[in-house]
Amino acid sequence: MTAKLGDPMGASGATSESRWTSRLVLAFAFVGLIAFGVGIVAVDEIRETSERRAEVTHTYEVRTALRQLNLAILEIEAAGRAGAGPGSDNGQRLEAATTRARQALTAFTVWTGDNPVQQSTAGEIRRRLDEYLSDVSEAAVNLPAQAGFGEVVDAQADLAAAIDAALREEARLLAQRLDATHRTLARSEALLIGAIVLVALSLVAALLVVVRALRRSRRSEIALEQQGHLLTTTFEAMTQGLVVVDAETRVLAVNRGAQQLLGVPSAEAALGRPFLDVLRVQVEGGLLTDDEAQERARILASDIAAQRASQSEVARLDGRVIEIERQPYPGGMVTTYTDITERRRTERMKNEFISTVSHELRTPLTSIRGSLGLIVGGAVGEVAPKVREMVAIAHSNSERLVRLINDILDIEKIESGRLQFDLQAQPLAELLGQAMKANAGYFQQYEVQPKLVDEAQGSMVRVDGDRFIQVMNNLLSNAAKFTAAGGSVTVLASRHDGRVRITVQDEGPGIPDSFRERIFGKFEQADSSDSRRKGGTGLGLSIAKAIVERLDGRIWFETELGVGTRFHVELPEVSRASTAVPAGADGRPSLLVVEDDQDVARLLTIMLEQHGWRVTVAHSVAAASDLLRRARFDAMTLDIMLPDEDGLSFFRRLRSAPATRDLPVVVVSAKSEVARQELNGDAIGIVDWLEKPIDQERLGRAIRQALGAVEGPASILHVEDDPDIVRVLGAVMGDEVEVVPAMTLAAARTALAERSFALVIVDVGLPDGSGLDLLDDIRRLKPPPPVVIFSAHDVDPAMTSQAAAALVKSRTDNDTLHQTIRGLIAGMAAAARPGAN
Amino acid sequence: MPKEPLARILYVEDDADIRMIGKFAMENVGGFVVTDCESGEEALARAPGAAPQLLLLDVMMPGMDGPTTLARLRAQPATAATPVVFMTAKVQPQEVQRYRELGAIDVISKPFDPMTLSDSIRAIWNRGDG
Numbered sequence: 019m020t021a022k023l024g025d026p027m028g029a030s031g032a033t034s035e036s037r038w039t040s041r042l043v044l045a046f047a048f049v050g051l052i053a054f055g056v057g058i059v060a061v062d063e064i065r066e067t068s069e070r071r072a073e074v075t076h077t078y079e080v081r082t083a084l085r086q087l088n089l090a091i092l093e094i095e096a097a098g099r100a101g102a103g104p105g106s107d108n109g110q111r112l113e114a115a116t117t118r119a120r121q122a123l124t125a126f127t128v129w130t131g132d133n134p135v136q137q138s139t140a141g142e143i144r145r146r147l148d149e150y151l152s153d154v155s156e157a158a159v160n161l162p163a164q165a166g167f168g169e170v171v172d173a174q175a176d177l178a179a180a181i182d183a184a185l186r187e188e189a190r191l192l193a194q195r196l197d198a199t200h201r202t203l204a205r206s207e208a209l210l211i212g213a214i215v216l217v218a219l220s221l222v223a224a225l226l227v228v229v230r231a232l233r234r235s236r237r238s239e240i241a242l243e244q245q246g247h248l249l250t251t252t253f254e255a256m257t258q259g260l261v262v263v264d265a266e267t268r269v270l271a272v273n274r275g276a277q278q279l280l281g282v283p284s285a286e287a288a289l290g291r292p293f294l295d296v297l298r299v300q301v302e303g304g305l306l307t308d309d310e311a312q313e314r315a316r317i318l319a320s321d322i323a324a325q326r327a328s329q330s331e332v333a334r335l336d337g338r339v340i341e342i343e344r345q346p347y348p349g350g351m352v353t354t355y356t357d358i359t360e361r362r363r364t365e366r367m368k369n370e371f372i373s374t375v376s377h378e379l380r381t382p383l384t385s386i387r388g389s390l391g392l393i394v395g396g397a398v399g400e401v402a403p404k405v406r407e408m409v410a411i412a413h414s415n416s417e418r419l420v421r422l423i424n425d426i427l428d429i430e431k432i433e434s435g436r437l438q439f440d441l442q443a444q445p446l447a448e449l450l451g452q453a454m455k456a457n458a459g460y461f462q463q464y465e466v467q468p469k470l471v472d473e474a475q476g477s478m479v480r481v482d483g484d485r486f487i488q489v490m491n492n493l494l495s496n497a498a499k500f501t502a503a504g505g506s507v508t509v510l511a512s513r514h515d516g517r518v519r520i521t522v523q524d525e526g527p528g529i530p531d532s533f534r535e536r537i538f539g540k541f542e543q544a545d546s547s548d549s550r551r552k553g554g555t556g557l558g559l560s561i562a563k564a565i566v567e568r569l570d571g572r573i574w575f576e577t578e579l580g581v582g583t584r585f586h587v588e589l590p591e592v593s594r595a596s597t598a599v600p601a602g603a604d605g606r607p608s609l610l611v612v613e614d615d616q617d618v619a620r621l622l623t624i625m626l627e628q629h630g631w632r633v634t635v636a637h638s639v640a641a642a643s644d645l646l647r648r649a650r651f652d653a654m655t656l657d658i659m660l661p662d663e664d665g666l667s668f669f670r671r672l673r674s675a676p677a678t679r680d681l682p683v684v685v686v687s688a689k690s691e692v693a694r695q696e697l698n699g700d701a702i703g704i705v706d707w708l709e710k711p712i713d714q715e716r717l718g719r720a721i722r723q724a725l726g727a728v729e730g731p732a733s734i735l736h737v738e739d740d741p742d743i744v745r746v747l748g749a750v751m752g753d754e755v756e757v758v759p760a761m762t763l764a765a766a767r768t769a770l771a772e773r774s775f776a777l778v779i780v781d782v783g784l785p786d787g788s789g790l791d792l793l794d795d796i797r798r799l800k801p802p803p804p805v806v807i808f809s810a811h812d813v814d815p816a817m818t819s820q821a822a823a824a825l826v827k828s829r830t831d832n833d834t835l836h837q838t839i840r841g842l843i844a845g846m847a848a849a850a851r852p853g854a855n
Numbered sequence: 856m857p858k859e860p861l862a863r864i865l866y867v868e869d870d871a872d873i874r875m876i877g878k879f880a881m882e883n884v885g886g887f888v889v890t891d892c893e894s895g896e897e898a899l900a901r902a903p904g905a906a907p908q909l910l911l912l913d914v915m916m917p918g919m920d921g922p923t924t925l926a927r928l929r930a931q932p933a934t935a936a937t938p939v940v941f942m943t944a945k946v947q948p949q950e951v952q953r954y955r956e957l958g959a960i961d962v963i964s965k966p967f968d969p970m971t972l973s974d975s976i977r978a979i980w981n982r983g984d985g
Contacts, residue, residue: 373945377915380944381870384966388876395970397884420966674952831935 042231045224052220056213063206070199076129077192080136083125084185087143088178090119091150095174098154112158116151123147126184133191139184146177259355267293267319270350279340279355281305293318305334313692317659318344320688322351324615328659331358333696372430379423387416418555425557428488429540432564439482439568440676441647443592446477446511446518453490454509460495465503468494474511477518478592480647485565489573492558493522493585500526500583513591517571520587528579537575538563562587606632607725610651612642612668613686614661618710622655622686625714626721639663646678653705653724655717658687666693669704682724686712706801720801723774732776732843733758737766737792738808739784743827747779750832751839763787770795775803776843780821782809790817804842808835861980865907865934866891867898867924868942869916876969877911877942885973895919895927903933909980910934911963914943914954922957929958940979942967 093115100108123144130136150173157170253260259276263269269288272280280296281303282288288296294315300306314332321328325346332340341356390413392398394406401409431437454470461468479486497507505525512519529537541556566573571589609631613619616637623633634651636642639662645651658665665687672678683704687693690707706720733756738744744759751757758775760766763786770778770792778796780789790813796802797820804822807813811826818824823838864887868874871893878891890905892898896919898912910928914921921941928934941954946964954962961979963972 377944380965381873384944385870385872385876387966388873388880388969391969392876392880392884395884397880397970416966676952829930831929833936 039231041227042224045227049217049220049224052213052216056217059209059213060206063202063209066202067199067206070195070202073195074192074199077188077195080126080129080188081185081192083122083129084181084188087119087122087126088181090115090122091147091174091177091181094119094151094154095170098158098170101158108158112154119147119151133187135187136184139180139187143177143180143184146173146180149173150177261288261293261296261353261355262350263293263318263322263353264350265322267315267322267351269293269296272296276355279357300334305336307335310692313689317688318351318353322346326615327661329661330659330664372427376423376427380420383416383420383423387413387420390416422555422557425555425561428561429557429564432561432568437485437564437568438675439485441480441482441569442677443478443480444483446474446479446520447472449479449481449483449486450490450509450511450520452483453487453494456487456491457494457498460498461507464498464501466498466501467504467506469506469508471508471510474513474518474591477511477513479518479569479589480592481569481589486569489562489565489587490520490522492562493587496558497522497524497526497583497585500524502526514588516591517588518591520589521584522587523582523584525582528581529575529577529583530579534577538573606630607652608632608634608650609721610642610645610654611635612639612654612660612665613657614638614659615657618657618686618712621712622717625712625717626655629718629721631721631725637661639665639668642668646672646681651681653682653684653721655684655686655721658685658689658693666696684708684717684720684724686710686717716801719774723776723801732756733773734839734843735760735766735769735775735778735803737763737779737784737789738781740781743781743808746832747835750836755839755843761785763789763791766792767795770799774799777806777839778803779806779808779839782807782811782813793817793820806838806842858981859908861887861908861977863888863905863907864890864909864911864976865898865902865905865937866911867893867895867916867921868913869893870913873913873965877967877972880969880972881976884970885976887973887976895921895924898924899927899931902928902931906933907937909976910937910939911976912939912941914941914945925957938980940976 094112097108097112097115100111123140126143127137127140130140150170153170153173253271253273256273256275259279260271260273261269261276261280262271269291272282272285272288276282277285277288280288281299282296287299292315294311297306297311297314298308301308301311317328320326321344325348326344327346328342328344330342332342334340338357338359339362341358343354343356345352345354390409393401393409394413428437450470450472454468457468494507494509501507501524507525508521508523510519510521510523512521538559540560563573566587566589569589571587573585573587575583575585577583609626611619611622611626611633613622613635614637619635619637623635626633634645634649636645639660642654656665656669660668665685669683672681672683684706685693685704686708688710690709694707705724706716708717708720734751736744736747736757737760738747739761741761744757748757755776758769760769761784763784766778766780766789769775778792780792782789789807789809793805796805805820807818807821807824808827808830809824810828813824822842825835825838864881866874866877866881866889868877868891874891874893878889881887881889890901890907892901895916910925912921912924916924919927921943925939928937928939938960939958940961940963941957941959942963942965943950943954944965946962951962963975967975
């Protein structure tokens, strides 16, 4: 089983959990806030209620005072009526009652200190009381003259009225205060009930939140588990190998596919271990050399450090081809291994198949078409007209078959992207002239008049001449075919917004509506009888469209039934000035730096510009290809690991295209040594291989040497003790190169130490030793020049494998020698190396 | 300098039908003297006697193929420097390039038109970069 696959999911799980925790906290904080609010309100209510109660109590106290006043008055009256002389019992009774009455009145006055109405009433009572007391004491003295008590009664009535008024006022206040108390109580009750309901509701809500949170966390746990299973199952089920490593290249996960491809017995054997250990299993299995393993581990570490995605292909020692794709993630790298052995084999088989079919079909066709051609051409003598007619049919159909095969091959090449273009700026008029000439036979055959109108004089286009003519042939032959005898086909060249337009106009029947949509499709013809009548394959326009689009152009048509059709091809116009870009507009040599890492590119630019060279940077193969198409460069530095394509396959492509075949290349890569081994003998024209980090001095030397090939005659060191042969070689090479002779090993070593050479030619038998001893010295040079062993006898193959070519004097003619040397100097893949290998 | 007119051609082609047509076309339409061989070995044996001015070689042949035949012919004094034209059904651009690198001054694609074959050969000869 695989470890730690759930981890990435765990991160998102944690996020959702923390979200739920915060919701819980919020819910309880809400409940707490409500409870706090309710508490404040409740305290306030309690305070208010107790205030009201105090007021009511106050009223009762006042009324009690008044009642005591009344009782005291009644006592006074009774004592008065009984006749109370001073010092008598009654007199003492009266005095005590009077004191009580005054105390009661004082109490009333104090209790009602905050009530102005009662204060004035209190004053009134005091006055009346004083009058009443004086009346009573007077009457009591005059007893039993009862008649005198009438005045007392009056005073008592006045006093009673005053007390009554005070009592009424207090009764009113009591009623008012009781009412207020009742209202406060009712409000408190309502508030309390409301608060209880609110708290209860909040608690219920908080509870709901908790329950939901719990439920959800359980659900996400289950989902996580399922996702983990899904990931693990997918991971394991992939036929591709997958390895996940951390920043220290320790293996975090490895699926079964990877275990198989890497030869690891089990995931446990790899988990937690550095990737180099895992690679070493392959080294033990003889699938990889230890150097390669270390190199790959190093590249992995640097890719992780740079968080760089990459793609590469590794041919293993057991013959399997593995595609390695690296995708960084923060903290490590995911590497995908795909066994593409079968895919590569199928591609090879398909290419071979197409090539073979093309050959196998053409061979019998050569006989058929050839013999029919001889009969039709009259080369074998007269034949009967009927026979001739039949043979002519067979002949024209054999030609059609040939075209069909060619078209199918073209379509196949276009679709597989293998159609190669040799783009060169050339005058349009010249191309059109060639096309008209090439189709003269057609025009004659269909009896149509060709016309060429050039309104775009002097215009240049950047095209592959052959492919452009192929497009024109197609349009012109169609136009000729569909124009009635006696009509004309007009070719018009014109300029439109910086583009040149080539219009081919016929006087044919026009293109039917139903066919217009499909006209650029494959095997499409307006009606099937056409193909027989007109001899087309139905592929021509589809090929033409593909070619025009590859030339950055477009193709379209205008048609009118019964009048004719105009096909337009529009291409970018190339200005004359830009057609022959010199080695930099300012006369400085121009270098192309192909490097995806921005920092390294900047570093290379700085280093190279210090030498006075002009530098252009391309970060991908696509960008480099584009630049190479548009401008001329004197040399190129090439990284091997590029984002869109392997630098080596790009290099091979450059070498097979005529325009870039001779471009000197300096490889600057972290895997130079590996690439060098991979390219093996095909590395001709690579001036030097520089490892990263870059040795500035060596880079400068390599580029200088690369530019040397452009700037002047190259120098060759000719190590040879026979002066005649030195003279012959000098004569053969003429002014093309400067030949520096060295008659002895010692002289050769001195020369090699003093200066650099584009090539070293070594004879084996020298007076002071074997020329082959020089091979080691030369290999140590930076950069090492190619070596040609030129000896009287066959040389040990082990030695020749270290040389670019080995020639045997007696078997090599001057031409071969010349070609070989020239090829090596120009960096050509001099296939003509008869003695080599 | 004016070139000596082309007269003698050594023609190597393994397919008997094609060989017959090619020889017929070159002799009867073009008026050349054609020494036709069905294999590289036969070409090596007959070349010294025929002293050809031009070699016309098929590329794909069983046993000794065209390039090998050329290399062996080059080792013989009579044909060490004789211009060579390859004749092939494989005419993809990179293949043509390879033939040129092998030393061919031109490549004639199959199927060829027997009526114009001789003209093409003569044009190649007169262009004279051989």
